[in-house]
Amino acid sequence: MIARVLAVLLVFAALFVGPMPGLAVAAKSCAGSDRTHSTPVTQSQSAARRPVVLVHGWTGTPMIETASKLGSQLGEQVSLFTFDYGHWALSWAADEHIAPCLATYLNQVSGAHRKAGGDGRIIVVTHSMGGLALRYAMDAGHVKDAVPAATVPYVVTLGTPHLGSPWGGSGFAKLKTVLDHILGRAQPTTGQAGGDCLVLRDRGDRLPDHCGELPPWLPAGIQLTQIAGDATVDRSLFGFKLYSIPLFSDGIVPVPSAHGYPTSGPTGAPPVNGAKTASRTDRCTIDFGLVNAAARDLRLVPAGMAIDYLTLQDLQNDKFSPPVQAYLGGVVVAAPCSHTRLATDQSAINQTTEVIKEALVTMKKSAPQTKVVKIAGIDKDGKPAAGFAIEDSGTHLDGCDASKASESPDIVRCGPTAAGADVCWIGSGRETLYCGTFPWEKKLLRYTLPAPSEPMAATRTPDPWGLVLSDGLRCRIRNGGAWPGRADEWVGAYSCEGENRWILVRAGMTTAVDRSKPIWTVRVGQLDAENSDFPPPETVSVATAYLAVAP
Incomplete structure (x- = not known):
């Protein structure tokens, strides 16, 4: 029995945002060991190369594989940087060790680019909660040295839960927090656990009281591209597809949340002259047998999972029922466009590359x-x-x-x-x-x-x-x-x-x-x-x- 419980905990440890962290040394500040694995801000800087900074999500680690794939497609046009707040990644995006440190890092990358003869403008690509951290980092009301819009004119978010996640505030999120803390991550400030603050919400809804204010709007002058993962489960018999079950989710973040920036900030209505947004989707299909096997490994398979009618009803009614949890959990583990794989899935990489290439052309034309x-x-x-x-x-x-x-x-x-x-x-x-x-x-x-x-x-x-x-x-x-x-x-x-x-x-x-x-x-x-x-x-x-x- 104990072995089974431990197995479930270990699987759920990887459910939300990727690989388990190694044992970490306690960090004291932005300049401390919490940023040891961030790319040095002067690395590969030149006037001819545009800095692109990648920011991971809740319980995540530096987006090294994403950087490698983008680098292979963009070549010498860019210099790639990964920001690491992994030691503090159990905390909410606005935490003093996350958003302010991200602001400092982005300003330093920009400054190093200017010293190398560039214009200091950078592109930021974020995964999951990293997109929310960026919103706080660019707001003077939340950080001392907020990043100006002129420094970050282009932003790409991959699976960012602008309107939260059904897993937020759940027992699974709490288990993940406990296990990661045991393995070395810093304990979140009381009431500021990222997993609790990522609750699913509607337009204009407040965050839980202990989480503070809603993520602020990005400043005017920014072009935001939101990329969502969207998995569909195919039911087949003897190799022939019978029907499909659209989940409208990457397993963790529903598509309306990943595309939900325009209604996610204070008042639920963005400023008239605020950031401009565009939405893209990384779609994938996966056979029910793979989802079912993954759900069984997660010990999530309820009797209702065999009855798709019940699952469809619950999905339509936004009911986070055991069958829905089983489908979503199986998708997270097995689907190529799932939340844990979205930042490295080739379709999402190709779409991100397209956005960056378009930005590079525009920025070159408007280069100061x-x-x-x-x-x-x-x-x-x-x-x-x-x-x-x-x-x-x-x-x-x-x-x-x-x-x-x-x-x-x-x-x-x-x-x-x-x-x-x-x-x-x-x-x-x-x-x-x-x-x-x-x-x-x-x-x-x-x-x-x-x-x-x-x-x-x-x-x-x-x-x-x-x-x-x-x-x-x-x-x-x-x-x-x-x-x-x-x-x-x-x-x-x-x-x-x-x-x-x-x-x-x-x-x-x-x-x-x-x-x-x-x-x-x-x-x-x-x-x-x-x-x-x-x-x-x-x-x-x-x-x-x-x-x-x-x-």
């Missing part, structure tokens, strides 16, 4: 690029342009040549470097210079030349006058003089405001700005008077570049 701002300090009459403040300077200038920060003729730089006259427009009469200070300031210094300036050709390969980096740091082009240094081959090219960060260029190179892609990048590092050893400079993308131009 470095904004180039062209500034003319004078008008066509050679007078200061409207809006600029003028300040006279008594410094004597000499030795003028073409400015390095301009693509136009008659914009010069003059000595001495202390005068700061490296971006200067030649005014009317050619005896006056109007020199810019910082490109984001509407200010010109006026100098008088001892003799009219000769015509000056433009620099062949100008560098930007100033740069605003993706992290908001503002930097201005170097204008000669003695600068701090470092022990390696990197030297200062731009000084940046407020901290010991400089845009660097490798000695012997002609420019510090990589303009080979739509988003320009630079290398940022430290300098000091002692020429100290510093870590290698990091790659940072450029949000805005300023060039001086003729009117």
